Amino acid sequence: MIRGLALAMIFINHVPGNRYEVLTSKNFGFSDAAEAFVLLAGVSAALAFGKHFEARRWWAGIAGPWHRAWSLYMVHIVISVTVLGLVAAMLRFGEVPELISRDNFNRFVEDPVGVLIGLPLLLHQFGYVNILPLYVLLMLAAPLLIWAGQRRPGWLLIASITVWAVAGLTWQNLPNYPNRGGWFLNPFSWQLIFVLGILTGLALRGQRRFVPVKRGLIIAAALYASLAFLVKQVPPVDQGFYVVMKTLREAGVPFVLVDFNKGYLQLPRLLHVLSLAYLVSVSPHLRDLSASRLAWPFVVMGRQALPVFAVGTVLSFAARAALHYFDPTLTIVEDVVILGGLLALVALAWVKELSRAALGAPRPPIVIPDPHRPAPEPQRAAQI
Known part of the structure; x- marks a missing residue:
């Protein structure tokens, strides 16, 4: 989950100047x-x-x-x-x-x-x-x-x-x-x-x-x-x-x-x-x-990090081009290119997951121990 969230913020931050940047981690601390x-x-x-x-x-x-x-x-x-x-x-x-x-x-x-x-x-x-x-x-x-x-x-x-x-x-x-x-x-x-x-x-x-x-x-x-x-x-x-x-x-x-x-x-x-x-x-x-x-x-998105990052990088440049080409004061343009880009990345990751399942190669879960319990629970996977 956290890796997917990071990928979403990377996409948003790669379109500098958009109003959704205020929601990303770089505005709440020293790192991004x-x-x-x-x-x-x-x-x-x-x-x-x-x-x-x-x-x-x-x-x-x-x-x-x-x-x-x-x-x-x-x-x-x-x-x-x-x-x-x-x-x-x-x-x-x-x-x-x-x-x-x-x-x-x-x-x-x-x-x-x-x-x-x-x-x-x-x-x-x-x-x-x-x-x-x-x-x-x-x-x-x-x-x-x-x-x-x-x-x-x-x-x-x-x-x-x-x-x-x-x-x-x-x-x-x-x-x-x-x-x-x-x-x-x-x-x-x-x-x-x-x-x-x-x-x-x-x-x-x-x-x-x-x-x-x-x-x-x-x-x-x-x-x-x-x-x-x-x-x-x-x-x-x-x-x-x-x-x-x-x-x-x-x-x-x-x-x-x-x-x-x-x-x-x-x-x-x-x-x-x-x-x-x-x-x-x-x-x-x-x-x-x-x-x-x-x-x-x-x-x-986190499970399909590489294709999501690759397509997201290209989409971020397409979004920057759109914001330069159209009237940048129209917030609807930002909404379309940013939210539309994020939806496209989720759709891409979903399709990749469906393709993996159709080919009979399910992703094995990563089991991470819970520090608040005396023993790990192998049947529950923390997806990060």
């Missing part, structure tokens, strides 16, 4: 749906492929994530070419140059050969089409991370935090081409949240929690999430918080600890998504909510 997406990707990888390493089926444990990485790579190339064609068509036939003048599409006009070199190498990424390259690299590293997480979870976590800290302190990143600079979502930084997801998933496979339920942790997570909410929603609190952070930076505290850069997943953003994840994980109502009819659209 992208962090949740990557965290859940790590959980899913551990749940799906950890069994192979437990049974010492080494090649299956390696081939599974790498096959997934190849699928992600192919989808990324198809999405990139499709949206490039869409924004080019709006320039040629719709007389809407705004789309191709931003989000790194203008580089194709200036240096098409360089872009054609960088695109298949994952070195050139268009705006709003840059999460799958990160996901590809993380899945390539997943076999090693899962193997290490099963044997030395503490050492893996220390190594991951070290890489995150070094990247944030020294501004290390993978290169762009033909642009200068690095990736928008720095893999050296974002690997930490993926590793935390893997360690969580491995713990769930063992019917336990990676982070135990502690009253002090619940209070700390709730306080931090509340502070982030107030900073986003109450201007005086925002101003005061900005002054505090600025003072800390001027005092020499490293940016990675007191800034909000998304690309380097700096500490305020990281703590926010982890606080939210912890609060959700200890909620006694998650299972019942996931099983409710109201949650069904998000559950089915």
Whole structure:
């Protein structure tokens, strides 16, 4: 359910300026749906492929994530070419140059050969089409991370935090081409949240929690999430918080600890998504909510995450084109493109589910232990 909700918010946020953005998580704290997406990707990888390493089926444990990485790579190339064609068509036939003048599409006009070199190498990424390259690299590293997480979870976590800290302190990143600079979502930084997801998933496979339920942790997570909410929603609190952070930076505290850069997943953003994840994980109502009819659209979207994300990305650019082409002051246009897009994604996921069932390949449930009960209930699956 949570992954489906994250995908819905990603679609909405990829159409910047629409009035439905106020309902997405980025308005209630420092992180947004992208962090949740990557965290859940790590959980899913551990749940799906950890069994192979437990049974010492080494090649299956390696081939599974790498096959997934190849699928992600192919989808990324198809999405990139499709949206490039869409924004080019709006320039040629719709007389809407705004789309191709931003989000790194203008580089194709200036240096098409360089872009054609960088695109298949994952070195050139268009705006709003840059999460799958990160996901590809993380899945390539997943076999090693899962193997290490099963044997030395503490050492893996220390190594991951070290890489995150070094990247944030020294501004290390993978290169762009033909642009200068690095990736928008720095893999050296974002690997930490993926590793935390893997360690969580491995713990769930063992019917336990990676982070135990502690009253002090619940209070700390709730306080931090509340502070982030107030900073986003109450201007005086925002101003005061900005002054505090600025003072800390001027005092020499490293940016990675007191800034909000998304690309380097700096500490305020990281703590926010982890606080939210912890609060959700200890909620006694998650299972019942996931099983409710109201949650069904998000559950089915989460089960078909890759096709939903791919089509949603293309639809988001089509929605942006529509909002530029038609009168943007007409709220009916926003309603049609946003709500219509979400309905299309739910329909896509539903059709994919029906196709899977017709082919005789039902999706096995993922059973997650309930921390509020002494023993897990295998017949009830928490769909996240």
